[in-house]
Amino acid sequence: MKYLFLSVAFSCLQWLSAQSINFKSNILGEHRTVWISTPQNLDEQKQTCIYLIGARANDFRASILQDEFICIGIESQDIKADFLKEEDRKQYLSFLTQELIPYVDGLYPTIGSRFISGHSLAGALVIEALIKAPQAYSFYIATSPALHSINCASIDSTQYSHLKGLYFNIGSKENYPQLSASNHALHFKLDSLKTKNLQWKFEVMKDETHETNAYTGFCRALTYYRSLTALPDSLRGESIDKIITYTNSLQNQYGVSITLNEKVVMSNILINLDARNYGHVQSAMHYLANNYSQFFSEEAKVMFEIIEFIEKRGKKDIALDLFQVLEEKTDHPSAEIKVIELKRGY
Secondary structure, three states, X not given: OHHXXXXXXXXXXXXXXXXXXXXXXXXXXXXXXXXXXXXXXXXXXXXXXXXEEEEOOOOHHHHHHOOOOEEEEEEOOOHHHHHOOHHHHHHHHHHHHHHHHHHHHHHOOEEEEEEEEEEOHHHHHHHHHHHHOOOOOOEEEEEOOOHHHOOOOOOOHHHOOOOEEEEEEEEEEOOOHHHHHHHHHHHHHHHHHOOOOEEEEEEEEEEEEOOOHHHHHHHHXXXXXXXXXXXXXXXXXXXHHHHHHHHHHHHHHHOOOOOOOHHHHHHHXXXXXXXXXXXXXXXXXXXXXXXXXXXXXXXXXXXXXXXXXXXXXOOHHHHHHHHHXXXXXOOOOOHXXXXXXXXXXX
């Protein structure tokens, strides 16, 4: 426990040492304190940004994420004044999209993938951003959002032309009946839309209150986000082209990269071999030969056995193509013989 406390304390000190800016907003008509922390590898690659609404000087969200994201915390001295009225929320969203985001994008090497996070009334603003600014952010995190203060009825599946992620939750001990009812209503609304481009999850956190869910709910949101940025089991038996399309969409929307290494591709080959999807095996083996030639050469015996299995199942055109790849990329002694035999058979 002592070392955990020291670790958390050190993280908070790191966030306290973040750059503090007295940002002048013409839209809000006032200055706002904005804290910005950056990962250590900022100079090596472009980064994803996360906008922390209603942040504090020692905000735990930045302490958790500052090694992965450019964290931008915006202070709200009066949460109700910022987010309770519709006109104020509209003004605040404009401040973000028209002033703060362009400022950050001009100052740091960002990739255009942005997250937004808020709790309670700030969480309601996050949901309003999902509805009214669907192109501004890639992933939305709303913990215990006070959704009874906004209108969620206008959410529409046609708004999301690109992949988006949403996680929202409430505590089981919120003690705010309107808040609980409005979150469940949004859950049912989203469930009825069945939109393909919006990946979302809603949870009720056991034994969490409105206050404690700020931390626990945020951590659960990160768990959900990380589950989205791993290759799902449902894709492991698809074509390699479909998997590549999926990983590219993750890169574009969430700023994460899934490496299709030898293990992933071999798993795809064996799953499709078992399912008799020999065309998928063919494309995956081509990918393996072109991108992991050393591994392909080292496993030439295994590749030969797989191709021979496909040949025996009557798929001689696929077998011929793959034996030719094996002959070209490896020194397997029987690959050339198989090519000659199959060509004679045509």
